Amino acid sequence: MTLQRPNKPELPALSSAQLQALAQAIRGEAARLGFSQIAICDADLGEAEAEFRRWLEAGYHGEMDYMARHGTKRTRPTELVPGTLRVITARMDYLPAQAPSQWRQKEWARIDDPKAAVVSMYARGRDYHKVLRQRLQALADFIRTRADAGVVRVFTDSAPVLEVALAARAGLGWRGKHTLLLTREAGSMFFLGEIFVGLALPVDEPQSEHCGTCTRCIDVCPTGAIIAPYVVDARRCISYLTIELAGPIPGELRPLMGNRVYGCDDCQLVCPWNKYARRAALPDFAPRHGLDAAGLLQLWAWSEADFVQRTEGSAIRRIGYTRFRRNLAVTLGNARRNLPAAHDLQRDIAAALQQALPGSPAVVAEHIAWALAQQPG
Incomplete structure (x- = not known):
């Protein structure tokens, strides 16, 4: 006798007001999971595509062949994950909680000490890929229980995704002159992760740039x-x-x-x-x-x-x-x-x-x- 697995009940399509409420619920759950901020954008990276292509053509990627390997999938989220309507970008601060108030001066002092071994701050603790993926997956599961999204895919620097371009489009911050994402509220000491979803969630407004003439x-x-x-x-x-x-x-x-x-x-x-x-909310870093x-x-x-x-x-x-x-x-x-x-x-x-x-x-x-x-x- 073959046992039939019960079909998963279909969730009803969401109205505009319900999508708005879901977006707010996602923000709340993200905060509970230790994320510092999330923002939502559509899947259009047309402006970033030409710039990225020029960068590749100049050979600036060096031996990072994976940057060119996936063609336009990196700049077109809907080709990477068909059915994607929105990208949720999550920020997680990594400056250790125990870092002193003058942490930058301490880091400069170590760089100036020839006998000190300097390891980038993001790599001194637990691998961020593991920390973010676990929590992004929990957030994705949260979304699945509340809506029939069709597509819910999690990425943590593990696929051809233009993270900074997506985060800037979503309004998490702006792309600094060093090409990292910057925000007035938290600088740049944070990790980024993404969830591609097939829901027409309300999008956030991009931020204006605030680098000015600084070089x-x-x-x-x-x-x-x-x-x-x-x-x-x-x-x-x-x-x-x-x-x-x-x-x-x-x-x-x-x-x-x-x-x-x-x-x-x-x-x-x-x-x-x-x-x-900002200091990390999690001890992992x-x-x-x-x-x-x-x-x-x-x-x-x-x-x-x-x-x-x-x-x-x-x-x-x-x-x-x-x-x-x-x-x-x-x-x-x-x-x-x-x-x-x-x-x-x-x-x-x-x-x-x-x-x-x-x-x-x-x-x-x-x-x-x-x-x-x-x-x-």
Whole structure:
């Protein structure tokens, strides 16, 4: 005997007033789940498409072939998920709750310390993909129980989605000259996630831009990666070099990396709007394993087993141990060049590098040899 599964009861179509009420209910549930803000837009990214195409044609995406792989699906949400009528963009603040009031000054001090290991603030805690996806999925389930949306798909930097363009269109903020999303209420220290839905929810109004004549993010970029307002050549960006680039880091860019081991926050630290950055509502983004205070030699001493264990549930895990060591070798070379010749660490760094050279993978060995060739200025 075959048992028939009961059909899911169809939910009635929603009126305009009911869609308005649903949007408000979604905002309330999003807040309960730990999101800082949500906004809703339609699926039209026509203005962003031409700009994105020019960026690809210029080759600014470097080895990130996935940026071009999906054709127009990245700029046309209805091609990525047929039936999409609206995109809900959710913001989640990640500045750790325990960050001091002068957190930017503290970060600048670490960047100026040649022996400190600087990891981008977003990557010091739990992997945001996991945190956002879990909560976005819960929000999607909430929507499904209240309306027959047809389409309800969750994305967390895991598919061809123009996150900043969608968030700006939805009114979460505006695209800054460093290409990150900015908002007057929270700066840029937050993650974004999306839910594509087949409901004609009321849309929010875009915000006006508030960068004015400020060029601090452009001026501060260590490698000159922000080649013009709103244009980043990823091939020069330290985040790209330390995370996305698989092979050797170009020699001319290595000295400019300083002590940045994973990612770079300079354009955010210098932005005036980040004086309004908000503390995370969730504990997930608190630093783990002392990554907010680690030294270069401390991280260099990690074995591969240490790396695997200490990056469990972390965004850093994705680059793997070899790339992690490659990055550290560069920063140790920069420390050799920037520390005084008589500094106690000069001998320790040289010894650590020389000890690791035999048996290192070729790409790491080449960067170790480069580091050993650096001399105090």
